[in-house]
Amino acid sequence: MKHAEIEKVIREMTLEEKAGLCSGADMWHTKAVERLGVKKIMVSDGPHGLRTQHGEGDNLGINGSISAVCFPAACATAASFDRALLRDLGETLGDECVAEGVSVLLGPAVNIKRTPLCGRNFEYFSEDPYLSGELAAEYVKGVQSRGVGVSMKHFAMNNQETDRMVVSADADERTMREIYLAAFEKVVKEAKPFTMMCSYNRINGEYASQNKWLLTDVLRKEWGFDGLVMSDWGAVVDRVKALAAGLDLEMPGGDGTTDKQIVAAVKSGALGEKILDEAVRRLLCLAEKCAPDENKRTGIDFAKDRKKAAAAAGECLVLLKNEEGMLPLDGKKKIAFIGEFAEKPRFQGGGSSHIRTEGCVGALKAAEKYASVVYERGYSLADEGENGALLSAAVAAAKEADAAVLFIGLPDTFESEGYDRDHMRLPASHDRLVREIAAVQKNTVVVLHNGSPVEMPWIGEVKAVLEAYLGGEGVGEAVAAALFGRINPSGKLPETFPKKLSDNPSYLTFPGKGKRCAYAEGVYVGYRYYDKKEAEVLFPFGHGLCYTEFSYGGLAAEKIGETEYTVRVNVKNTGKTFGKEAVQLYIEGPDGMKELKGFEKLALQAGEEKTAVFALNRRSFAHYDENAGGWIVAGGRYKIFAGSSSRDLRAETEISFAGGEEKLVVNMATTLGELYAHPLTRSFVEDRIASLVKKSGNSGSVMGISLEKEALLKLVSGVPLRGIISMMKITVAQMEEIIAKLNALLGNR
Numbered sequence: 247m248k249h250a251e252i253e254k255v256i257r258e259m260t261l262e263e264k265a266g267l268c269s270g271a272d273m274w275h276t277k278a279v280e281r282l283g284v285k286k287i288m289v290s291d292g293p294h295g296l297r298t299q300h301g302e303g304d305n306l307g308i309n310g311s312i313s314a315v316c317f318p319a320a321c322a323t324a325a326s327f328d329r330a331l332l333r334d335l336g337e338t339l340g341d342e343c344v345a346e347g348v349s350v351l352l353g354p355a356v357n358i359k360r361t362p363l364c365g366r367n368f369e370y371f372s373e374d375p376y377l378s379g380e381l382a383a384e385y386v387k388g389v390q391s392r393g394v395g396v397s398m399k400h401f402a403m404n405n406q407e408t409d410r411m412v413v414s415a416d417a418d419e420r421t422m423r424e425i426y427l428a429a430f431e432k433v434v435k436e437a438k439p440f441t442m443m444c445s446y447n448r449i450n451g452e453y454a455s456q457n458k459w460l461l462t463d464v465l466r467k468e469w470g471f472d473g474l475v476m477s478d479w480g481a482v483v484d485r486v487k488a489l490a491a492g493l494d495l496e497m498p499g500g501d502g503t504t505d506k507q508i509v510a511a512v513k514s515g516a517l518g519e520k521i522l523d524e525a526v527r528r529l530l531c532l533a534e535k536c537a538p539d540e541n542k543r544t545g546i547d548f549a550k551d552r553k554k555a556a557a558a559a560g561e562c563l564v565l566l567k568n569e570e571g572m573l574p575l576d577g578k579k580k581i582a583f584i585g586e587f588a589e590k591p592r593f594q595g596g597g598s599s600h601i602r603t604e605g606c607v608g609a610l611k612a613a614e615k616y617a618s619v620v621y622e623r624g625y626s627l628a629d630e631g632e633n634g635a636l637l638s639a640a641v642a643a644a645k646e647a648d649a650a651v652l653f654i655g656l657p658d659t660f661e662s663e664g665y666d667r668d669h670m671r672l673p674a675s676h677d678r679l680v681r682e683i684a685a686v687q688k689n690t691v692v693v694l695h696n697g698s699p700v701e702m703p704w705i706g707e708v709k710a711v712l713e714a715y716l717g718g719e720g721v722g723e724a725v726a727a728a729l730f731g732r733i734n735p736s737g738k739l740p741e742t743f744p745k746k747l748s749d750n751p752s753y754l755t756f757p758g759k760g761k762r763c764a765y766a767e768g769v770y771v772g773y774r775y776y777d778k779k780e781a782e783v784l785f786p787f788g789h790g791l792c793y794t795e796f797s798y799g800g801l802a803a804e805k806i807g808e809t810e811y812t813v814r815v816n817v818k819n820t821g822k823t824f825g826k827e828a829v830q831l832y833i834e835g836p837d838g839m840k841e842l843k844g845f846e847k848l849a850l851q852a853g854e855e856k857t858a859v860f861a862l863n864r865r866s867f868a869h870y871d872e873n874a875g876g877w878i879v880a881g882g883r884y885k886i887f888a889g890s891s892s893r894d895l896r897a898e899t900e901i902s903f904a905g906g907e908e909k910l911v912v913n914m915a916t917t918l919g920e921l922y923a924h925p926l927t928r929s930f931v932e933d934r935i936a937s938l939v940k941k942s943g944n945s946g947s948v949m950g951i952s953l954e955k956e957a958l959l960k961l962v963s964g965v966p967l968r969g970i971i972s973m974m975k976i977t978v979a980q981m982e983e984i985i986a987k988l989n990a991l992l993g994n995r
């Protein structure tokens with residue numbers, strides 16, 4: 247359907263037909279209007295595989311879905327720090343959608359990991375918006391290159407599962423813009439997703455599904471989004487308000503009540519028909535853009551995609567600890583694999599993203615080609631309690647061996663969509679297993695399967711830890727290959743592992759009270775907080791070891807525009823084996839907060855050196871200023887670091903911006919400190935201080951504060967102009983005149 251045809255269809259549709267198009271036909275389809283040639287399209291979860299239900303649909307996955315391939319979840323793919331991997335994953339998923347007749351894939355999910363406890367963290371990328379946005383943009387470009395749309399979710403501030411359908415995420419605008427919206431913004435602007443999915447929760451009191459500020463002012467007017475917004479499944483509260491706010495499609499389909507509400511609102515004049523037409527137009531355009539091609543419905547290419555899933559899993563492994571070169575293992579030694587996850591790894595999470603797979607080869611089976619290992623279950627996944635018999639058999643096997651590899655982690659029930667964890671611990675039986683085995687076997691290695699951080703009370707007792715996350719159905723093969731040195735781990739943590747839950751900045755306010763959750767830590771989420779606090783962590787953001795070493799040198803920042811720089815750093819593989827290094831670039835601005843602003847994954851042969859190149863732009867240095875209502879670059883010094891993790895910074899340089907771009911508009915609430923900070927109004931404050939000193943005569947102090955300029959400045963910097971009217975013995979009208987003069991000086995009208 248061409249543009250003109252779409253307009254014709256809209257003109258020919260009845261009001262009822264138009265309203266009807268604004269809700270789904272059923273769980274997974276939009277509606278068709280056969281008499282006008284409007285075809286239905288199918289949407290499917292997402293994000294790391296297809297949970298397509300061709301038969302009767304339900305969003306709890308009770309009725310079966312097609313058999314599909316489970317790729318690593320976002321918790322794992324984020325650890326790759328590899329844009330190309332995400333692009334390839336997107337393309338593969340796009341191909342699968344085409345092969346199954348799916349028009350829109352429900353993902354990626356780019357919510358920020360505010361707390362390690364969020365039950366859905368495994369589906370999300372990172373605690374860092376830059377990393378999330380960069381990787382998600384590639385995924386989206388990949389999927390959409392196949393003519394299939396994505397639905398980026400859950401827009402926005404859906405950072406917990408507790409009360410997810412009612413809780414209000416309460417945050418200031420700077421926090422939202424810099425942390426919680428930034429990844430969405432990046433993807434919208436760079437990858438142009440065909441659709442967005444609003445979240446269930448409220449934001450500062452208003453439901454995301456009917457939040458005009460979010461869905462229209464920010465998303466469409468500011469960011470230029472021109473696609474369709476659909477609701478999360480069942481997120482609509484007031485259908486008419488939602489439509490007016492910018493929510494085009496309600497999913498899933500209901501009993502027609504909300505369609506009737508739309509009709510009534512248009513008839514009564516409460517809702518402009520133009521708004522309805524616009525939503526219909528977006529739906530018709532979407533259906534047109536990603537109409538399925540029946541000739542290409544060939545079914546998933548399992549052989550090809552399973553290989554891809556295993557290869558991808560290998561790029562996501564994070565080697566957290568490796569003392570005395572414990573890993574890789576020597577296949578000729580006597581190795582014991584312990585823990586049921588060796589046989590049946592946990593490779594995906596529960597909820598709407600759960601994929602029905604044909605199975606997963608565990609590391610135990612996959613290791614057969616590298617070594618002959620002995621195996622003990624150690625614990626039972628069927629029952630989370632400790633099992634004495636399994637434990638003693640495991641300890642005995644470990645004692646006999648040259649090295650023991652323990653496969654532990656979070657069982658399915660510990661983390662899932664729909665609820666949050668209430669602690670950060672592993673099952674007691676897993677912790678006990680590690681301790682008892684480490685006591686008899688000095689060469690103990692731990693392999694972890696989990697969707698988000700866990701406490702590791704035994705960390706000092708084991709030699710190596712390999713974080714495998716929920717690495718998809720190929721994770722067992724990837725882990726075995728890494729343990730025996732066939733893969734060199736190259737993942738980096740996309741989140742901080744705190745030592746204990748109470749160290750996390752959201753600890754005091756999560757999950758909120760009375761259906762409200764105050765994001766009181768502001769922008770200090772994840773490493774932004776731990777670093778500023780100089781707090782000890784278990785493993786820092788960006789951390790990940792390798793079987794080789796890298797050296798960094800020659801960091802240089804070349805100015806190419808007013809706030810544009812090209813930064814280069816040379817990285818050399820100084821070890822003996824091929825490896826990949828995710829080179830990270832951090833910027834610390836005048837306010838002392840360090841943030842990831844670039845990363846580049848380099849593949850280096852032993853002895854090889856390459857240059858990582860980063861393009862920094864105005865946004866790399868800017869912060870969101872609520873008063874100015876936009877992004878500004880503060881004047882001052884900016885440190886630029888290149889490093890192997892947020893706490894392993896290997897090279898540093900510094901640049902500075904003069905003056906800053908802050909726009910100062912003076913009013914009665916403007917403080918003397920603000921006036922002093924601005925070069926054009928500084929003398930006003932200096933004059934006041936001079937007159938203060940003069941008035942104090944020879945007393946040497948004002949209210950016991952020394953007459954030194956610095957001390958006086960501290961004393962008065964928080965005082966607003968309103969507060970010095972009486973001190974200056976002037977009238978309000980005279981102060982208004984002064985304000986007008988100051989504004990004129992600043993070039994404000």
Ligand code: BGC
Binds near residue numbers: 305399479
């Ligand atoms: C989830 C979405 C999902 C949808 C459809 C909702 O419960 O929050 O992420 O896409 O169901 O299954």
